[in-house]
Amino acid sequence: xxxxxxxxxxxxxxxxxxxxxxxxxxxxxxxxxxxxxxxxxxxxxxxxxxxxxxxxxxxxxxxxxxxxxxx
Numbered sequence: 001x002x003x004x005x006x007x008x009x010x011x012x013x014x015x016x017x018x019x020x021x022x023x024x025x026x027x028x029x030x031x032x033x034x035x036x037x038x039x040x041x042x043x044x045x046x047x048x049x050x051x052x053x054x055x056x057x058x059x060x061x062x063x064x065x066x067x068x069x070x071x
Contacts, residue, residue, distance in 0.1 A: 013064050014060050032061070
């Protein structure tokens with residue numbers, strides 16, 4: 001369960017594998033708060049602002065959500 005998406009709390013959700021961010025624990029059941037997710041989703045893809053959480057949603061949360069979606 002991720003209580004909030006600051007980089008120091010989500011940074012271990014994924015690992016870089018062959019140039020792609022993939023879930024660190026692919027068999028885990030991940031729980032994210034709806035309000036927290038919506039807040040950070042609004043800034044998805046807007047990397048480069050230099051703030052502390054710069055890109056952490058894109059590389060540490062989205063890959064986990066995408067991996068859980070049925071194909």
